[in-house]
Amino acid sequence: DTAVSQTPKYLVTQMGNDKSIKCEQNLGHDTMYWYKQDSKKFLKIMFSYNNKELIINETVPNRFSPKSPDKAHLNLHINSLELGDSAVYFCASSQDLLFSGNTIYFGEGSWLTVV
Amino acid sequence: GENVEQHPSTLSVQEGDSAVIKCTYSDSASNYFPWYKQELGKGPQLIIDIRSNVGEKKDQRIAVTLNKTAKHFSLHITETQPEDSAVYFCAANFGNEKLTFGTGTRLTIIP
Numbered sequence: 769d770t771a772v773s774q775t776p777k778y779l780v781t782q783m784g785n786d787k788s789i790k791c792e793q794n795l796g797h798d799t800m801y802w803y804k805q806d807s808k809k810f811l812k813i814m815f816s817y818n819n820k821e822l823i824i825n826e827t828v829p830n831r832f833s834p835k836s837p838d839k840a841h842l843n844l845h846i847n848s849l850e851l852g853d854s855a856v857y858f859c860a861s862s863q864d865l866l867f868s869g870n871t872i873y874f875g876e877g878s879w880l881t882v883v
Numbered sequence: 884g885e886n887v888e889q890h891p892s893t894l895s896v897q898e899g900d901s902a903v904i905k906c907t908y909s910d911s912a913s914n915y916f917p918w919y920k921q922e923l924g925k926g927p928q929l930i931i932d933i934r935s936n937v938g939e940k941k942d943q944r945i946a947v948t949l950n951k952t953a954k955h956f957s958l959h960i961t962e963t964q965p966e967d968s969a970v971y972f973c974a975a976n977f978g979n980e981k982l983t984f985g986t987g988t989r990l991t992i993i994p
């Protein structure tokens with residue numbers, strides 16, 4: 769009964785391909801996030817959704833398109849993959865918005881390698 | 884700007900000793916300071932957090948202290964055990980809808 773689950777866990781793909789990472793949370797949370805962790809372990813937010821509405825788009829290239837079909841799911845689609853997209857992508861969720869005093873819980877990560 | 888600095892980047896501690904990791908933040912409007920532990924191949928796991936109206940919080944062997952005047956907060960782990968070995972991240976919320984993370988500290992507990 770994983771709280772925040774994402775698939776696939778590992779993904780190796782060629783440059784120029786399009787790929788998706790799926791995320792689901794069973795915590796009943798209203799807010800979901802995508803964070804990116806680079807090779808130096810630096811964690812940075814990409815997107816935040818609250819009740820299926822985009823709250824944060826942290827100057828991410830247009831090739832990255834999140835989609836939230838419902839509050840429990842936030843998928844990440846990446847077009848025309850580049851070598852620099854290689855990273856670990858973490859999905860996360862919180863009960864509600866952060867400024868309301870909520871805590872963020874992370875999934876186990878999706879390791880993307882672009883060759 | 885929104886910035887969190889974390890030190891040290893690596894820390895080795897003899898088992899049973901204490902470990903301290905320090906973070907400073909740039910904006911006095913920050914109100915929430917969580918600490919995450921990341922084990923190899925896993926996602927960050929919240930271990931303790933503190934809000935701006937509190938100076939110290941403790942949970943068994945783990946404690947966090949916050950100095951709002953100096954804009955820094957620290958993680959203290961006492962009686963360290965081998966399973967404490969991991970990468971630890973501090974983070975801060977600057978009154979918006981995201982966490983800004985420090986650069987991480989790789990903690991190694993020497994048996």
